[in-house]
Amino acid sequence: MIENDVEILPKAFFLNKDVTEIARHLLGKIIVTYINGEYTSARIVETEAYDGTVDKACHAFPNKITRRTAVMFSEGGRSYVYLCYGIHHLFNIVTQEEGIPKAVLIRAVEPLAGKEIMKRRRNCHHDRQLTNGPGKAAxxxxxxxxxxxxxLYQKNGMIYIGCEMNNLKFEINVSTRIGVDYAGEDAKLPWRFYIKNNPNVSKQ
DNA sequence: CAGAGGATCCTCT
DNA sequence: GAGGATCCTCTGA
Structure with missing residues (x-):
């Protein structure tokens, strides 16, 4: 896959929709990164929605602005990256208009361009373990x-989100989110979405 | 300013 | 499947 095959998603994609709908629609889309002079791209195969207005699992609940969560309150189409367990960097996409803190966690991707670069960054020689989790994907x-x-909606940045010219067809599975048991009842929300039978999904 | 805990991953067994 | 790594963020005083 080369860069010209990818059409960039406009800012409007990240606004004015339910965050769970955006999480669904992000499946099959492409993350392109151009970082430290290295070009990589990957297809999104697993996402989770987080809604700071109603959802205890969201860092920004209940509409709480802190240094870390501030970016979630900005206009949709930006990245929210935070350090998890002191080790892992988790990549999220902020959605909604300014002032409404909702985001989509990218939980797993399928490598497209730059697979050897990814293996080197991960110090990983097995395809199965390369990008099948949020820390691994980032x-x-x-x-x-x-x-x-x-x-994330400009091509001259370091990261953007795009879609392929000829969209692939796939089935979407839905489940509860991973690792949010601390959120009580909200842990039961069916806000995880993944491409059925895709080998890069973290957990079928 | 100390303490607790986490949207995970890797390495064992 | 269990446990440790590792450090930032938030809380409460």
């Missing part, structure tokens, strides 16, 4: 907290 794509609050 690391493979070269994304870290350095790339927090980055605009």
């Amino acid at each position: 690391q493979a794509l070269g994304i870290s907290t350095l790339h927090n609050d980055v605009i």
